Amino acid sequence: MNKNIKILLNYVIGPLVFCVLCWSIYTQLLRQQNWQVSLQHAWQAITGPDAWKLLLAVILIFANYGLEARKWQIVVKQVQQTSFAQAYKAVLTGTTLAFFTPNRIGEYMGRVLYLGEGKRIQAISLTIVCSMGQLLVTWIAGIGGLLYLMTYGNTQLLHTFAGPWMKMVLYFTLGAATVLTLFYFRLAGLVRWVEKISWLQKPVAYIRVLESLNATILIRILSLSVLRYSVFLGQYYLLFNVFDVHITAAQVAGAVSVIFLILSIVPSLAVITDLGVRWKVGIEVVQLFDSNISGILATSLGIWIINLVVPALIGSLLILGIKVFNNRK
Known part of the structure; x- marks a missing residue:
């Protein structure tokens, strides 16, 4: 990406959008009854009797990234055998670089730093397959979630703004998930189709490795993605309990x-x-189920810190030990 465009996105447009969102959130928070008390309660919850739930959510970081590491280890062995420990380090390093790049595109580059130089470009296409599997699970679960919210959510809110946008998102996701499923289980056919295009002959050499991903491997990736998704849900459930957001497990x-x-x-x-x-x-x-905005804010911030900030900090330390950087020194 052009350097000036990256500067514009990261230091101008990004903060501007953040400020607009924060102002909107602030006005919503002020409309909440006894919002000061709710914020105080959210802060006190960290050291209260439910603090063990917060600790458990933090511990689940290891399961979260362990499952992702196992996924990456499975696919990347098509080009290079790697240990689970190395895969774990690669995933954390990728999280660090993703933290500072738009749409987390730095994640792919961070992971392949742990592989041999001649195999890194091939590994990027394999890493994308991991992301495709997680995205497919996210979209399918999202379709079920939209249907659930449209059926059991706050009726008054659904008849104002929430209902129309949910329907638009539902139709878009149904179409996108169908296309992604076809691509995911037809990777070999996709490679063969691209091979027929003369001006794409050079890039094909780097994605031909996708032909080695049979249905068994792809289903294993999906299964691990489902398990990882369950960890995410568990973390949210624990933090909602900690910050006094009263919703059921189904909600x-x-x-x-x-x-x-x-x-x-x-x-x-x-x-x-x-x-x-x-x-x-x-x-x-x-808020379709609970109006405790301060508790929702605290939960979202907690998840962001636990699942992104902490792993990114750990990954930043691991970057110092990568051979490619040591060689440059």
Whole structure:
């Protein structure tokens, strides 16, 4: 991406969008009854009797990234055998670079740094397959979540703004999920089709490795993606309990699946914008079941710190030990 465009996105447009979102959230918070008390309660909850739930949500980081590491280890062995520990480090390093790039595109480059130089470009296409599997699970779960919210959500809100946009998102996701499913299970056919295009002969050499991903491997990736998705839901459920957002497990699954769906289709300009979008989407969706906006904000912030900030910090330390950087020194 052009350097000037990156500067514009990260330092101008990104913060501007974040400020607009924060102002909208602030006005919604002021409309909440006894919002000061709710904020105080959210702060006190960190050291209260439910603090163990917050600790458990933090511990689940290891399961979250462990499952992702296993997925990456499975696909990348098509070009190079790697240990689970190396795969884990690669995933954390990718998270660090993704933290500072639009739409997390730096994640792919961060992971392949742990592979041999001649195999890194091939590994990028394999890493994309991992992302495709997780995205497919996110979209399918999101479709179920939208149907759940449209059936059991706050009737008054659904008849104003929420209802129309949910229907639009539902139809778009149905179409997109169908196309993605066809691409995911027909990767070999896609490679063969691209091979027939003369001006794409050179790039084909780097994606031909996708032909080695049979149905068994692809289903394993999907299964691990489902397990990882379940970890996300568990973390949200725990933090909603900690911050006094009173919703059932079914409501958590329905609401959070829609949150993830929206986050997956809304472009992320910068890391600060990502947090603002999480706050805004979380409020709009979860308030269909509970109006504790301060608790929803606290939960969204907690998830963002636990699943993105902490792993990114760990990954930043691991970057110092990567051979390619040591060689440059």
